[in-house]
Amino acid sequence: MSDLRELYQEVILDHSKHPRNSRALPAANHHADGHNPLCGDRLKLYVQVDNGVISDIGFTGAGCAISTASASMMTEALKGKTIAEAEATFQRFHHMLTGAPDEQPPEEEVEALGKLGAFAGVREFPVRVKCATLAWHTLQAALKDQPAPASTE
Amino acid sequence: MTTTTPSRPSRQTPKPFRFDAAAIRRDFPLLQQQMRGKPLAYLDNAATSQKPQAVIAAIARYYNSLNANIHRGVYELSADATEAYEKARSKAAQFIGAYDPREIIFVRGATEAINLVASSWGFISIKPGDEIIVSALEHHSNIVPWQMVCQRQGAVLKVIPMNDAGELDLDAYAKLLNYRTRMVAVTHISNALGTINDVERITTMAHDAGAKVLIDGAQSVPHLAVDVKALGCDFFVFSGHKVFGPTGIGVLWARAQLLEAMPPYQGGGDMIASVTFEKTTYNVIPAKFEAGTPHIAGAIALASAFDYVNNIGFDAIAAQERDLLDYATQELSRVSGLKILGTAAHKAAVISFNLDGVHPHDVGTILDGEGVAVRTGHHCCQPVMDRLNVPATVRASFAFYNTRDDVDRLVAALGRVKEVFG
Ligand SMILES: Cc1ncc(COP(=O)(O)O)c(C=O)c1O
Numbered sequence: 001m002s003d004l005r006e007l008y009q010e011v012i013l014d015h016s017k018h019p020r021n022s023r024a025l026p027a028a029n030h031h032a033d034g035h036n037p038l039c040g041d042r043l044k045l046y047v048q049v050d051n052g053v054i055s056d057i058g059f060t061g062a063g064c065a066i067s068t069a070s071a072s073m074m075t076e077a078l079k080g081k082t083i084a085e086a087e088a089t090f091q092r093f094h095h096m097l098t099g100a101p102d103e104q105p106p107e108e109e110v111e112a113l114g115k116l117g118a119f120a121g122v123r124e125f126p127v128r129v130k131c132a133t134l135a136w137h138t139l140q141a142a143l144k145d146q147p148a149p150a151s152t153e
Numbered sequence: 154m155t156t157t158t159p160s161r162p163s164r165q166t167p168k169p170f171r172f173d174a175a176a177i178r179r180d181f182p183l184l185q186q187q188m189r190g191k192p193l194a195y196l197d198n199a200a201t202s203q204k205p206q207a208v209i210a211a212i213a214r215y216y217n218s219l220n221a222n223i224h225r226g227v228y229e230l231s232a233d234a235t236e237a238y239e240k241a242r243s244k245a246a247q248f249i250g251a252y253d254p255r256e257i258i259f260v261r262g263a264t265e266a267i268n269l270v271a272s273s274w275g276f277i278s279i280k281p282g283d284e285i286i287v288s289a290l291e292h293h294s295n296i297v298p299w300q301m302v303c304q305r306q307g308a309v310l311k312v313i314p315m316n317d318a319g320e321l322d323l324d325a326y327a328k329l330l331n332y333r334t335r336m337v338a339v340t341h342i343s344n345a346l347g348t349i350n351d352v353e354r355i356t357t358m359a360h361d362a363g364a365k366v367l368i369d370g371a372q373s374v375p376h377l378a379v380d381v382k383a384l385g386c387d388f389f390v391f392s393g394h395k396v397f398g399p400t401g402i403g404v405l406w407a408r409a410q411l412l413e414a415m416p417p418y419q420g421g422g423d424m425i426a427s428v429t430f431e432k433t434t435y436n437v438i439p440a441k442f443e444a445g446t447p448h449i450a451g452a453i454a455l456a457s458a459f460d461y462v463n464n465i466g467f468d469a470i471a472a473q474e475r476d477l478l479d480y481a482t483q484e485l486s487r488v489s490g491l492k493i494l495g496t497a498a499h500k501a502a503v504i505s506f507n508l509d510g511v512h513p514h515d516v517g518t519i520l521d522g523e524g525v526a527v528r529t530g531h532h533c534c535q536p537v538m539d540r541l542n543v544p545a546t547v548r549a550s551f552a553f554y555n556t557r558d559d560v561d562r563l564v565a566a567l568g569r570v571k572e573v574f575g
Contacts (some may be wrong), residue, residue, distance in 0.1 A: 038530060127518075
């Protein structure tokens with residue numbers, strides 16, 4: 001059960017129940033759809049990029065607690081960041097989630113992620129990693145202006 | 154549990170209801186296992202069933218003492234393997250009330266069986282403008298192959314709608330049927346909601362319109378005695394792994410005249426009578442549809458699953474599952490914020506539900522932490538989810554080896570979900 005508390009941390013539950021930046025930005029200059037076929041989660045991400053900086057970001061869509069919280073916390077973390085910083089954050093986030101489940105991720109890495117470090121517990125639940133990374137994969141698709149929906153498959 | 158070889162009528166003879174759940178559970182090694190440090194409450198039987206020791210032993214026995222390719226060797230071992238494989242075919246015929254073992258085609262599972270029919274029968278039978286009817290309750294495997302046929306051959310796919318309870322609307326079905334209808338392909342029991350369809354009536358109505366009928370029996374053969382003659386259908390398909398047999402083996406049953414008229418599905422060894430580079434003549438049924446070396450061990454082990462099930466008897470199975478369905482429905486209805494999806498009057502022991510404010514995927518993870526295995530998601534039935542306006546459900550599906558204790562574990566674990574999600 002302690003694992004479950006690790007997975008469903010307060011901050012994650014809070015963001016899943018009260019997602020931030022959960023709104024469409026129809027005028028944004030980048031957007032993409034994300035889809036996790038396993039659980040049916042669908043997400044639409046809107047990103048306004050000005051001079052290489054994410055000046056606004058929002059999302060719509062329904063999903064499980066992990067994917068909703070991840071989208072919410074990602075938008076919070078990335079607003080005002082450069083594309084390069086966003087990319088580096090994603091790499092760190094991805095690395096934290098996909099290490100061997102029985103190994104702890106390096107502490108400084110989790111710390112560098114700030115609030116996003118709350119997702120470290122997902123590592124123990126390999127089937128849920130896709131939920132936590134859906135928003136991030138969708139972000140990549142949006143920034144690359146990929147026409148096809150980002151899929152976790 | 155020892156297995157006996159029942160003679161054909163024995164499964165029709167009602168046995169007195171004696172059910173020793175503890176003894177039955179001991180026949181299933183996997184049920185003795187723990188999950189996440191807790192005893193396993195396995196409630197995902199609609200996805201696949203666990204295997205009794207008799208089935209596992211049959212696989213080992215085949216590879217230990219009988220392994221040889223079939224229909225080929227002149228030596229004794231090959232002849233014995235062939236005999237065991239063909240005996241499995243006869244048992245499959247008996248199991249679903251078919252007279253003629255030649256009408257049994259061994260395939261990989263329900264999916265391959267439907268694809269075989271759609272492809273082979275569809276090729277000679279579907280013309281532009283023809284119509285194929287499926288139902289709103291179908292598994293993707295009984296939708297997509299027909300869509301492919303429609304696309305390829307210019308036919309039109311029609312769908313029998315369902316009501317909010319998950320029951321098919323047979324009045325609407327009557328209106329869909331017409332002289333252009335060639336095929337009605339429906340599931341016997343819905344894997345997502347548990348609805349038992351009135352397939353006898355659906356079949357009669359289709360036949361009155363001159364259409365053929367395929368029944369997807371993937372969810373019915375583990376739970377009720379199927380008699381294809383009584384159903385009156387033309388094609389019946391199921392998967393071995395859902396009826397306590399191995400994965401990778403399944404059955405297509407079809408009337409002999411239909412199979413004889415149908416072109417082969419795959420070409421290769423065993424399905425031919427003679428081959429030259431100019432011309433090949435095909436083998437007779439069933440070999441015509443079994444190109445290549447089949448899953449011999451799978452077929453033989455599936456036959457021992459039939460023996461196992463027959464030995465318990467469908468009357469006992471039905472009574473046990475009825476009790477589980479009633480008890481689980483009652484207990485789950487008491488959980489606040491829980492909504493059962495699929496409330497058909499005629500239902501198998503499958504309960505789909507959602508918990509207010511908690512996504513099914515999160516419910517599934519927390520139940521897993523409590524040793525309770527359920528399926529969450531769309532259950533390969535996205536149209537059912539769309540119709541009910543939910544992205545996914547949690548599904549508990551039962552087999553005769555489940556107990557009221559499994560239900561209690563499920564309900565207690567749902568309490569944990571509420572603790573976590575407040
Ligand atoms: C109703 C129904 N039809 C068909 C299938 C497909 O079976 P298989 O994947 O074994 O081919 C399933 C399996 O989930 C099912 O429940």
